Amino acid sequence: xxxxxxxxxxxxxxxxxxxxxxxxxxxxxxxxxxxxxxxxxxxxxxxxxxxxxxxxxxxxxxxxxxxxxxxxxxxxxxxxxxxxxxxxxxxxxxxxxxxxxxxxxxxxxxxxxxxxxxxxxxxxxxxxxxxxxxxxxxxxxxxxxxxxxxxxxxxxxxxxxxxxxxxxxxxxxxxxxxxxxxxxxxxxxxxxxxxxxxxxxxxxxxxxxxxxxxxxxxxxxxxxxxxxxxxxxxxxxxxxxxxxxxxxxxxxxxxxxxxxxxxxxxxxxxxxxxxxxxxxxxxxxxxxxxxxxxxxxxxxxxxxxxxxxxxxxxxxxxxxxxxxxxxxx
Numbered sequence: 001x002x003x004x005x006x007x008x009x010x011x012x013x014x015x016x017x018x019x020x021x022x023x024x025x026x027x028x029x030x031x032x033x034x035x036x037x038x039x040x041x042x043x044x045x046x047x048x049x050x051x052x053x054x055x056x057x058x059x060x061x062x063x064x065x066x067x068x069x070x071x072x073x074x075x076x077x078x079x080x081x082x083x084x085x086x087x088x089x090x091x092x093x094x095x096x097x098x099x100x101x102x103x104x105x106x107x108x109x110x111x112x113x114x115x116x117x118x119x120x121x122x123x124x125x126x127x128x129x130x131x132x133x134x135x136x137x138x139x140x141x142x143x144x145x146x147x148x149x150x151x152x153x154x155x156x157x158x159x160x161x162x163x164x165x166x167x168x169x170x171x172x173x174x175x176x177x178x179x180x181x182x183x184x185x186x187x188x189x190x191x192x193x194x195x196x197x198x199x200x201x202x203x204x205x206x207x208x209x210x211x212x213x214x215x216x217x218x219x220x221x222x223x224x225x226x227x228x229x230x231x232x233x234x235x236x237x238x239x240x241x242x243x244x245x246x247x248x249x250x251x252x253x254x255x256x257x258x259x260x261x262x263x264x265x266x267x268x269x270x271x272x273x274x275x276x277x278x279x280x281x282x283x284x285x286x287x288x289x290x291x292x293x294x295x296x297x298x299x300x301x302x303x304x305x306x307x308x309x310x311x312x313x314x315x316x317x318x319x320x321x322x323x324x325x326x327x328x329x
Contacts, residue, residue: 062310062314067303069095070127070310071303073095074134074302075127076088076091077132078139078295081131081135082139082143092128095120096124099120100117100121119310119314122313126306126309127306130302130306134298134302138291141235141237141291142288142292146288149165149167150166150168150170151170154170154171156196156205159206159272160207160272164276167235169207171232171233172198176197176198176231176232177226177280178194178196179220182218183218184215185256185259185262187255189213189255190213190215191252191255192214192215193208193256193260195207204272205260205270205271205272206275207276208256209224209279210223210277211223218266230282231281233284234279234281234284235278235281235284235287235288236276237252237277237278
């Protein structure tokens, strides 16, 4: 049997095979690299999405939530405390309790809310301080007076004993605050009084226009609208430590009575035992609405300022307690 010898393949075929193999390998490598790049881009995109989500989550928990707590706390003090003081105090205490409870649960469940708990407590305290300031500055006297009665065409000689429930008083034509019989009593501040009368009536004085730091020792007074012609309106000054701007130290009413005692000696006047103290205004109704408007404007400014304070506080607490974002970064 004749043996056949296997001849080697032609060189051209070998070259073709090598080229195809190299081409296939390059395409595979390209596809693999493309897949890797796609996966890497997807991961990077996911990280960016998570980062954006964490950022807005941190803004909400560290800035928005405390700001809401501040707005609620100050608003309750300004607009509701005079109506439901006990309910307001209970609500504020509940805010603080919830914030403290969140801080306590930080060890187990709400680790990312630890800073928020401290920020809410800080916000409630600031809200109470800001709301108390606005209430005392603008609304304390207004809220007290709005719950009292209005009297029109009152003669200055009418007994004040029958007007003890007065909030607003509009005196009869010809009534005026007699600045030429005014007196200022000095006790750190100057407490000013002038009798309300008609044509220098020397009868018992039932009503006194009062003010603080707006008169000289004798015969000159410019408190509110005192001295302006045609003014007959008045707001009663309720009893309290600081209802008249500038009154400090002991009760303003005590110093007004001391000034009245001086006026009695100086001008031979006699004051009724239950005389009313009033502030003298051209339009008491407008003054009341103006105070409400000023209070709303001041409260709006407080909210805007605290938005900045909340951001600064969030940055500070974030440096102290890492964990505003869910990933702890």
